[in-house]
Amino acid sequence: xxxxxxxxxxxxxxxxxxxxxxxxxxxxxxxxxxxxxxxxxxxxxxxxxxxxxxxxxxxxxxxxxxxxxxxxxxxxxxxxxxxxxxxxxxxxxxxxxxxxxxxxxxxxxxxxxxxxxxxxxxxxxxxxxxxxxxxxxxxxxxxxxxxxxxxxxxxxxxxxxxxxxxxxxxxxxxxxxxxxxxxxxxxxxxxxxxxxxxxxxxxxxxxxxxxxxxxxxxxxxxxxxxxxxxxxxxxxxxxxxxxxxxxxxxxxxxxxxxxxxxxxxxxxxxxxxxxxxxxxxxxxxxxx
Amino acid sequence: xxxxxxxxxxxxxxxxxxxxxxxxxxxxxxxxxxxxxxxxxxxxxxxxxxxxxxxxxxxxxxxxxxxxxxxxxxxxxxxxxxxxxxxxxxxxxxxxxxxxxxxxxxxxxxxxxxxxxxxxxxxxxxxxxxxxxxxxxxxxxxxxxxxxxxxxxxxxxxxxxxxxxxxxxxxxxxxxxxxxxxxxxxxxxxxxxxxxxxxxxxxxxxxxxxxxxxxxxxxxxxxxxxxxxxxxxxxxxxxxxxxxxxxxxxxxxxxxxxxx
Numbered sequence: 001x002x003x004x005x006x007x008x009x010x011x012x013x014x015x016x017x018x019x020x021x022x023x024x025x026x027x028x029x030x031x032x033x034x035x036x037x038x039x040x041x042x043x044x045x046x047x048x049x050x051x052x053x054x055x056x057x058x059x060x061x062x063x064x065x066x067x068x069x070x071x072x073x074x075x076x077x078x079x080x081x082x083x084x085x086x087x088x089x090x091x092x093x094x095x096x097x098x099x100x101x102x103x104x105x106x107x108x109x110x111x112x113x114x115x116x117x118x119x120x121x122x123x124x125x126x127x128x129x130x131x132x133x134x135x136x137x138x139x140x141x142x143x144x145x146x147x148x149x150x151x152x153x154x155x156x157x158x159x160x161x162x163x164x165x166x167x168x169x170x171x172x173x174x175x176x177x178x179x180x181x182x183x184x185x186x187x188x189x190x191x192x193x194x195x196x197x198x199x200x201x202x203x204x205x206x207x208x209x210x211x212x213x214x215x216x217x218x219x220x221x222x223x224x225x226x227x228x229x230x231x232x233x234x235x236x237x238x239x240x241x242x243x244x245x246x247x248x249x250x251x252x253x254x255x256x257x258x259x260x261x262x263x264x265x266x267x268x269x270x271x272x273x274x275x276x277x278x279x280x281x282x283x284x285x286x287x288x
Numbered sequence: 289x290x291x292x293x294x295x296x297x298x299x300x301x302x303x304x305x306x307x308x309x310x311x312x313x314x315x316x317x318x319x320x321x322x323x324x325x326x327x328x329x330x331x332x333x334x335x336x337x338x339x340x341x342x343x344x345x346x347x348x349x350x351x352x353x354x355x356x357x358x359x360x361x362x363x364x365x366x367x368x369x370x371x372x373x374x375x376x377x378x379x380x381x382x383x384x385x386x387x388x389x390x391x392x393x394x395x396x397x398x399x400x401x402x403x404x405x406x407x408x409x410x411x412x413x414x415x416x417x418x419x420x421x422x423x424x425x426x427x428x429x430x431x432x433x434x435x436x437x438x439x440x441x442x443x444x445x446x447x448x449x450x451x452x453x454x455x456x457x458x459x460x461x462x463x464x465x466x467x468x469x470x471x472x473x474x475x476x477x478x479x480x481x482x483x484x485x486x487x488x489x490x491x492x493x494x495x496x497x498x499x500x501x502x503x504x505x506x507x508x509x510x511x512x513x514x515x516x517x518x519x520x521x522x523x524x525x526x527x528x529x530x531x532x533x534x535x536x537x538x539x540x541x542x543x544x545x546x547x548x
Contacts, residue, residue, distance in 0.1 A: 014407050042373040046444065047416035077291060107300050111370045113340070114333040116299055119315070123292045151328045153317040154295075216328065223325055225332075258339075270432050275510030 010035055010062050010096045012210050012249035014274030014282070016266055017256055023053040025263040026061075034270065035062035035096075035167060041069045044085040054093060064097040064207070064253070065090065066176075069111070072131040072145065073118040074104035083138045090139055094105040097207060097251075099176045100135065102164060103126060107162035115148060120156035120163040132171040144176040144206045149226040150185035158197040160185070174206040177247070179239050180232070180255075184213050186226040193239055210240050210273065229258030230267055240273070244280040246256035250279060294417070303333050304324050305366065337365040345382060345405040347462035348398065351470070360386070360393075374399040377413060394397060397453035397474040404459045404492075407447035407483045411490045414445035419539040428503035436513035440506050445485040448495070448504060454479050456494050463492070484540055489493045498526025503535070511546065 015035040026036060037056060043054060057063075069082055078212060090098065103115035118124045136143055147164055156163075168175050176198060185194040212230035216223035232254065240252065252273040256266055289297075295315060301307040309326035316322055338361035342349045349357040364385050370378050383406060387399035420440070429435035454477045461468045480500045485490040495503065502519030506512070519526040535541065 042376060044374040045376055045413040048413050048485065051416075052488070054434060071373075073298060079373065085374075104296065106373070107296050111373050112300065112303055112333045113336040113370055114303070114329060114374060116296075116329060118290065118305070119295050123293065124295075127292065152312065152315075152322055152325055153320055154315055155317045218324065223328065227327065264513075 005121050010064060010251035011279055012251055012273075014239050014270040014277060015062070015064065015253045016249060017253065018054075018057065019256070019260050020050065021260050022263045022266070023057065025172050027053070027057050029267075030078045032061050033274070034267075035064065035251065037064040037066050037255075039068050040086055040089050043069065043089055044082075053230060058093050058095075063093055063095040063096045064099065064251075065093075066146075066253075067100045068115065069096070070100045070131075070135060071104045071106040072100055072135060073102060073116075073124065073128050074106050074131075075127065076106045076109065076133055078138070079106070083135075087139055090122060090141070097144065098139060098141050099146060099207065100132075101148065102145045102167070115179050117148060117150070117152065117154060120152050120158050120160060122157060125167055129167055129171045133195060136171070136173065142173055144174040145177040146178050146209065147181050148185075149181040150179075150189045151223065152231075153189040159199070160191075161196050165200060165204065168204050173201060175204045176207045176209060177243065177250075178209040178211075179243055180209065180211045180213060181226060183233075183236050183239055184226055187221070187224050192244055197239070197243050197246050198202075205247045205250055208240065208243060208247070208250050208252045209255055210236055210252065227258060228255050231265075235274075237272070241276060244276060247272070248284055249277050249281045256270045292369075298325075299329060303330050305330060316393075327343070333460055334365055337370060337375065337378065338362055339479075340370075340378045341365070341382060344377070344379050344409050345402055345466065347459050348386075348402045348405050350399075350462045351401065351458070354518050358391070363480065379408065382406070395474075397455050400451035400453045400455045401459050401511045403449055403451065404455070404481060404483070407449045407481075408463065408490055408492070411445050411447050411483045411485045414485060417443040417445070417542045419443065420536065420541040420543055422533075422536040425536070425544065436511065436516070438512055438544050439509055440512065440541045441545060442540055443542045446507075446540050447483040448500075448507060449481045449483065453475060453478045456481050460492065463499075484538060486539060496522030496523060496526070501533055502526065502528070502531055503540075 013033045013035060015037055018036040018038050029101065043050060045051065070078065101115050105112055105115060105120060130147060132143065139209065143170065164175060182193045182196050185191065210232045211228045212232050213224045214227040214230060215221050216225055254266060254269045254273055294520060298312055298315060298328050300313060302309055309322065312326045313319060313321055338358060341361045342357065364382055368381065383399045383402040386402050390396050429438055454475050456479050458468060480495045481492055482495050485488060498519040501522040502515045505515035505518040516528050519528060
């Protein structure tokens with residue numbers, strides 16, 4: 001197979017995080033505008049049904065790889081073994097898009113299975129940029145990086161939108177704007193969610209995520225958790241509407257990683273996002 | 289040490305439970321007192337790894353229940369953080385961890401259940417090796433002597449697990465999602481289970497005495513003749529033809545080696 005040119009991207013439609021529980025239903029869905037996203041780490045296996053299913057599903061719909069293991073913000077060297085497996089998956093499945101996080105998950109060689117917080121400092125930014133550049137060189141593709149969920153008000157040298165926009169411009173990558181993360185962060189550490197979106201140039205945005213969140217069992221609504229275990233909250237839908245108004249139509253993914261509901265339930269959320277996208281496109285055409 | 293390295297060391301200390309959440313106060317804007325909030329990172333890290341264990345050890349998790357399994361999983365994660373950035377195969381030494389904790393949980397058969405779960409996972413994730421086609425066996429070994437002198441290679445999708453307790457029936461019920469009697473009494477006694485992946489699904493069955501010796505001899509690289517002798521020694525009425533036919537039909541072998 002010939003490599004996909006870096007300029008290829010997802011269509012601005014609604015997508016779903018692909019769960020094994022829904023392989024068959026997604027594969028049998030006639031609507032091929034429904035694209036799917038996976039964590040490539042879950043497919044770093046030697047063989048078996050999950051690779052076969054992904055191949056079948058990918059054969060008639062767009063696919064995005066959303067990595068959680070590169071640790072681009074970390075101080076450890078990038079893991080050659082991890083990148084080799086990622087390159088093999090990219091070669092096999094030719095995803096339209098590859099994304100990662102502005103966070104870290106390894107330290108001194110150990111993996112901590114969480115997206116841990118970076119301080120927004122020049123030192124952290126320079127390290128992140130170096131790793132994004134190395135990542136893009138390694139896979140031969142431009143990637144997107146996602147804004148983190150903030151739980152704590154770390155001392156910082158710059159605001160998060162400035163930090164991420166400058167990082168993307170200097171590293172030559174794009175941004176994946178997680179609207180749920182923006183909402184949670186504004187709740188947890190303060191800030192204006194709409195002003196955050198206003199500060200991001202539309203041409204840097206390659207994808208948008210929405211997901212459900214939950215309240216901390218001890219601290220309640222004072223600390224919202226990015227749990228991906230419930231339906232998307234109404235304020236997040238409203239913020240998505242605002243973001244699409246600002247950015248124009250972009251691929252929107254509904255994420256769900258816990259308490260997986262029946263496919264029809266997730267499909268309804270995806271269809272709501274898709275309807276919003278079509279409405280935004282219609283408004284843009286009318287305005288033009 | 290750079291400020292970024294110090295930041296990471298401090299966060300990891302909280303994630304690992306070596307220091308309390310208040311230890312991050314010095315990293316906050318204006319030195320803000322964040323109370324217990326920083327525990328979110330420890331909880332999220334433990335939850336992700338524990339959820340991976342729950343997915344990888346489904347029968348073990350089902351019989352233990354969420355509280356018991358969750359507590360055990362968190363203790364394991366704290367002791368044995370993942371070394372790989374993919375959690376798909378995480379927990380390969382969880383059975384040993386469970387065995388070492390027998391004095392605390394008092395369930396000497398639980399480690400066998402976890403061993404079967406891990407073998408199921410290994411079969412499920414194994415490479416898609418080309419399977420030896422039974423119809424070409426006669427071509428590869430033209431005489432009976434040729435066949436007996438040959439060795440048969442197993443695919444990576446084949447796992448043979450020896451248990452010290454008779455847990456197979458319980459494990460099989462749990463894997464199928466059947467209701468089980470949580471008060472079921474386990475008895476000591478050796479059982480050997482064959483777990484392999486067919487066309488798409490993982491299949492499993494308990495092996496007879498003759499099958500155990502025959503298949504483990506082949507797995508150790510012995511010639512078919514030696515494996516047959518081992519099988520017959522263990523069970524004089526061992527039916528070699530039937531076992532070989534079933535093994536070929538189940539797709540256990542990837543190649544026949546050592547023929548002329």
